[in-house]
Amino acid sequence: MTYRTRLTLLVLLDSVIVSTAIFIAAWVVYPQISIWQLDAIVISSLSLLFFHHLFAALYKLYNKVWAYASVGELLAIVQAVTLSIIAAGIVQFLVNDFSLYSRALLVTWFLHIILIGGSRFAWRIYRDRYIAGDKGKKRTLIVGAGAAGSMIVRQLHNSHDGDNDLLPVVFVDDDLTKQRMEIYGVPVLGRMRHIPELVEEHRIDHVVIAIPSLANGDLNAILDYCNQTSAKVQMIPKIEDLMTGRVSVSNLKNVEVEDLLGRDPVELDIDTISEYVTGQTVMVTGAGGSIGSELCRQLMAFTPGKIVLVGHGEFSIYNINMELKDTYRDTDIDIVPVIGDVQDRHHMFAVLEEHQPAIVYHAAAHKHVPLMEYNPHEAVKNNIVGTKNVAEAADTFGADKFVLVSTDKAVRPTNVMGATKRLAEMIIQDVSQRSRTTFAAVRFGNVLGSRGSVIPLFKKQIASGGPITVTDPEMTRYFMTIPEASRLVIQAGTLARGGEIFVLDMGEPVRIVDLARNLIKLSGYTEDDIGIQFSGKRPGEKMYEELLSDEEVLPGEVYEKIYVGRTGQVDATLITNLIDTLPETNPEQLKDGIMDIVYMEQTPMTAKGS
Numbered sequence: 001m002t003y004r005t006r007l008t009l010l011v012l013l014d015s016v017i018v019s020t021a022i023f024i025a026a027w028v029v030y031p032q033i034s035i036w037q038l039d040a041i042v043i044s045s046l047s048l049l050f051f052h053h054l055f056a057a058l059y060k061l062y063n064k065v066w067a068y069a070s071v072g073e074l075l076a077i078v079q080a081v082t083l084s085i086i087a088a089g090i091v092q093f094l095v096n097d098f099s100l101y102s103r104a105l106l107v108t109w110f111l112h113i114i115l116i117g118g119s120r121f122a123w124r125i126y127r128d129r130y131i132a133g134d135k136g137k138k139r140t141l142i143v144g145a146g147a148a149g150s151m152i153v154r155q156l157h158n159s160h161d162g163d164n165d166l167l168p169v170v171f172v173d174d175d176l177t178k179q180r181m182e183i184y185g186v187p188v189l190g191r192m193r194h195i196p197e198l199v200e201e202h203r204i205d206h207v208v209i210a211i212p213s214l215a216n217g218d219l220n221a222i223l224d225y226c227n228q229t230s231a232k233v234q235m236i237p238k239i240e241d242l243m244t245g246r247v248s249v250s251n252l253k254n255v256e257v258e259d260l261l262g263r264d265p266v267e268l269d270i271d272t273i274s275e276y277v278t279g280q281t282v283m284v285t286g287a288g289g290s291i292g293s294e295l296c297r298q299l300m301a302f303t304p305g306k307i308v309l310v311g312h313g314e315f316s317i318y319n320i321n322m323e324l325k326d327t328y329r330d331t332d333i334d335i336v337p338v339i340g341d342v343q344d345r346h347h348m349f350a351v352l353e354e355h356q357p358a359i360v361y362h363a364a365a366h367k368h369v370p371l372m373e374y375n376p377h378e379a380v381k382n383n384i385v386g387t388k389n390v391a392e393a394a395d396t397f398g399a400d401k402f403v404l405v406s407t408d409k410a411v412r413p414t415n416v417m418g419a420t421k422r423l424a425e426m427i428i429q430d431v432s433q434r435s436r437t438t439f440a441a442v443r444f445g446n447v448l449g450s451r452g453s454v455i456p457l458f459k460k461q462i463a464s465g466g467p468i469t470v471t472d473p474e475m476t477r478y479f480m481t482i483p484e485a486s487r488l489v490i491q492a493g494t495l496a497r498g499g500e501i502f503v504l505d506m507g508e509p510v511r512i513v514d515l516a517r518n519l520i521k522l523s524g525y526t527e528d529d530i531g532i533q534f535s536g537k538r539p540g541e542k543m544y545e546e547l548l549s550d551e552e553v554l555p556g557e558v559y560e561k562i563y564v565g566r567t568g569q570v571d572a573t574l575i576t577n578l579i580d581t582l583p584e585t586n587p588e589q590l591k592d593g594i595m596d597i598v599y600m601e602q603t604p605m606t607a608k609g610s
Contacts, residue, residue, distance in 0.1 A: 007062050011053070014061075017115045018052045018084075019045050025107035040096045041104070047091040048108070051084040074117055081112040137167035138205035141198060141231070143222060145173035145181070145188045148236055149210035152252075153184045169202050195225040208252060209235035223255065227521050255522055269559070272494045276359070276401075277302040283357035284309060285342055285390055286364030288316025291405055294486040295361050296320055300327070306334040308355050311364070312341045342386030345393075352393040359493060360394045362387060363405040365421065370538045372417040376590045377582060383420035385579055388427050395435040403493045404428050404441040406501065408478055411443075419594045423575055425501060426597075430572040432499040440496035442489045443503050443565075445478025458516055462523050466530035468516045471537050476509035491559060500564045574600075 022045045026038075056062060059076045089105050140156070142149045153168045171178075171188040172195055178188045190198050198204065207226050209219070226233045234252040282299055286292035287309035293316075299307060307324070311317040321337040328335075336355065340347045342364045352360075365383050366372055372379040387404065394402045406425055409418030425441045432439035446454070454477075461468045484504075492502040513532060520530045537543070558564045574597050578590075585593065 021111040025104045029103045047088040051087040055080040140166040140206040141204045143209045144211035145171040196228040199229040279305045280358040281306040284361045292363035293320045310338045345389040348389045349393045352397045358400045360402045376416045379420045387424040406441040406443040408445045441501045442492045467533040
């Protein structure tokens with residue numbers, strides 16, 4: 001139907017309603033109406049007709065899409081009708097010798113609301129039931145009958161133009177006061193534990209989890225119920241999206257394993273970080289890697305004056321450089337890509353001399369445990385020599401802060417990768433003792449989704465039909481998301497006083513086999529479809545990992561969920577000798593030499609200012 005046709009029909013319909021409603025009202029209120037009273041009613045009818053169309057135009061009643069009408073549209077009708085009745089009453093009062101048929105006008109007001117509003121909403125009901133219908137739509141159960149769930153249902157009801165294929169059928173919610181209630185015509189028929197039976201009873205094809213503040217243990221419990229069914233499961237995005245109004249049907253996402261393992265994010269001290277980063281020159285090594293690139297993204301939000309992206313891989317630096325320039329093309333931030341190897345001491349000194357960064361985040365490292373067992377020389381060159389080069393360059397050219405990205409594998413290391421990262425920590429703690437630059441390390445567990453991590457490997461194995469290979473059924477690891485790890489690194493820079501190792505409270509460790517099972521379920525398979533095969537520990541792997549050894553822990557948080565530790569002092573000449581003799585040392589001797597330094601008797605050392 002064209003706009004002109006629809007407008008004509010609505011105007012004619014309203015004209016009939018407005019012209020006749022006053023006569024009906026007069027007959028109801030004054031059954032024995034006289035001729036002289038009828039004259040006043042005719043004048044009232046004509047004035048009502050004029051004023052109704054005037055206020056209908058003012059409130060744009062003829063420009064609204066009534067198929068999607070809701071409370072806002074009803075309010076516009078009430079306002080237009082009320083003003084037209086008041087205006088007609090004034091006319092009636094003036095032409096009828098200051099007499100007013102108030103009861104007739106009140107009944108007319110009710111009739112206008114009922115007939116005009118009813119005509120609009122009748123079209124919506126007809127369209128929903130007989131035109132849009134539910135043909136071809138997936139019957140959907142909504143978990144959570146709160147604000148987010150109500151918003152999703154309303155959007156699903158209002159989306160009739162192919163934006164979605166979901167039909168809300170039933171809510172579940174553990175709030176007992178909501179049971180048997182209806183929200184936008186959708187009943188709340190049970191609690192979380194009733195999901196399997198409701199899915200079967202109502203032939204549910206799709207489940208949407210609409211609780212943005214859901215704790216991870218609760219999410220796991222809900223998924224356990226959902227996994228007893230064949231329905232597809234999706235969830236709404238983060239709570240910040242709900243708060244900013246960005247939650248919509250198109251934002252629904254599949255439940256990822258990160259959602260099951262993630263934790264409440266550490267809230268940043270925005271003011272302190274802004275003061276610390278804004279307008280400064282910041283350098284990130286390993287800027288093309290998982291952690292390094294996320295560091296760059298989050299740092300850009302604080303508007304540094306210049307950000308120097310240092311990395312060995314040409315393609316990865318190209319990618320992060322283009323991403324940042326595209327995202328922040330309307331800012332004056334100077335983004336400088338530098339292709340360089342942290343093992344090249346001369347180049348690192350030249351880069352820091354040229355750009356004079358105030359803050360250096362050192363994320364460049366070799367991190368793959370089994371590979372480093374086979375290539376200990378490369379681990380030493382990148383993780384130890386590279387750290388030494390960048391740290392001493394930062395000291396030489398007067399950087400204010402230097403933050404090393406470290407790992408939980410540096411605690412009582414049993415492998416080359418962990419041991420070299422522990423020596424990297426020792427290097428920055430040693431340099432810190434004689435430098436005006438503030439040095440610190442940030443130690444955290446495995447990062448979900450990073451290159452070389454277990455989740456991409458498991459997903460690849462599932463895609464190829466399995467089996468998933470898990471080293472040992474009892475092996476556990478700590479996990480965190482890439483954004484959370486990056487936030488911790490940034491926050492640590494503001495907390496550092498010199499020589500600290502910062503650690504996030506990472507909660508409880510996760511069994512790798514449980515991670516594999518969750519990923520199988522979330523991929524829509526069972527363990528009968530995708531098997532799990534135990535392959536045994538790889539070279540250098542630990543069964544359990546720690547973040548701080550008992551002697552390193554300092555009591556109390558220094559910031560929400562962040563702890564600081566102190567470690568022993570080491571003779572830096574031992575590390576220097578290790579580096580100097582590197583070319584003529586065979587792999588086994590090198591491994592022994594690294595471990596000897598890590599585990600030798602150490603003298604307690606306290607960070608600056610502690």
